[in-house]
Amino acid sequence: MEKYQRTLAELRTSSVLHWPTDILLEAGETSVLPVLLQTQEAFISLLKIANKDPSAWKNVLDSNTELTGPRFLKHLMVLTDLGGEALNKLPPLSNHFPDGIMRFTWNGKEHEYKFTVIQEKCALGNSSLKVDAKSLLKSNSLTAKMVDVAMLLMFGSTSTDDALPVEIKEKCCVGALMSAGADLDQFVRENYLRVSRQTGGATSNALGQLAQNFVVKRLKNALPATWEVIRNSTLPGVVHKDLGEGTNFDVVVKSPSAKYFGIEVSFQVTTNSTIERKARAAREMHAAVSKAGHKLCYVIGGAGNINIRVNASETLCTYSHCTVSLSAEEMRVLAEFFLRCEEPEGLGC
Structure with missing residues (x-):
């Protein structure tokens, strides 16, 4: 049993801190924010050290x-x-920069950049720039078109002799913060906080559903066909005390001999209150599930859970019969726990 009843420290050795690529590929545009948050520190570091010249x-x-x-x-x-x-x-940028050259001020000096692609009419949509969700998950190289757009977004606000719309020009200011240290940190984090507030709820919900699907699919592959794996189901005899109806679990597994396992899934790269809610109910949930003769398991992952909501994660580990992370290998560990419980002498199940 000890092998499966892990502490948070033990779970960390196999923990997954960022969303698995399998899930992000299924998530479509919902996956954009998690990918960017995963590389946010690398982006900030790049801008801090790239201060020799504008390019x-x-x-x-x-x-x-x-x-x-x-x-x-x-x-x-x-x-x-x-x-x-x-x-x-x-x-075409020739409408805004007649000679195709952006003249701008950076670090107190005048600079020039000649557009090589976008001075002519061309597509700058997400797919054309390879910044749609699926492209972001691939190792695409920098193109001349991307460089043109990046230079505009970074230095357009200080350009001269241009006819850029004011509402566009004033936003193109990132280059002014290169090597700016704390100001750059604040600018990036405040803007990502804005984006997270706008899309975080929908993103979290969509990815949460995909995480549950991931668990179901992997367990079905790892367990014999005689086992049942069901999303959003209940355990016999486990009733919500206030509502008087069966307590819902993210995933329920039933063995051929009618042993039941309730699984709760929590994966957060940033952080929210979901795991805190699960932690508050963990002790009572564990007691109710155990009293009914079943097992309670948790799938925990993401930097937000493992590194930030530490107390909540530790609580879930304490009141769990088996705790794993969100990966294909860890799903095999969870399936192994189920199979051992099904054995005649298995773990006292």
Whole structure:
């Protein structure tokens, strides 16, 4: 039993801190924010050290193992609040920069950048720039079009002799914060907080559903066909004391001999109150499930749970018969626990 009743410290050795690629690929556009949050620190670090000249960021990006060209550009688009739809209205840039050259001020000096692609009419939507969700999950290289757009988003606010719309120009200010230290940190984090508030709830709900699907699919693959794996179901004899009806679990597993296992899933890369709610109910839930002769299991993962909501995660580990993280390998550990419980002498089940 000890092998499966892990402490948080033991769980950390196999914990998954960021959303598995399998889940992000299924999530579509919902996966964009988690991908960006995963590379936020790398993005900030790049801008802090790329201070030799306005295009130094390209060389730093080439040697970065976390950021791809599309991810770097998507960060800029989020921070400037200029998505593919808004950018797609700009070309040809010759309408705004007649000679195709952006003249701008940076670090007290005058600089020039000649657009190589977007000075002509071209598509600047998310898919064309390879910043749609599926492209962000691939290792796409930086293209000339991406460089054009990145330079505009970074330095457009200080350009001269241009005809950029004011509402666009004032947003293109990220370059002014390169090597700015605390100001850059504050700017990036405040803008991602804004985005998280706008989309975080929907993103979390959608990914939460996909996490449960991941658990169901992997367990079905790992267990014999005679086992039942059901999403959003109840355990016999476990009743919500206030509502008087069966307590719902994210996933329920039933063995051929009618042994039941209730599974709760919590995965947060940032942090929210979901795991706190589960933790408050954990002791009572464990007692009710055990009294009814069943087992309670938790799937816990994400940097928000493992590194931030530490007390809540520790509570779940304490009141769990088996605790695993969200990965294919860990689902096999969970399935192994079920199979051992099904054995005649299995773990006292």
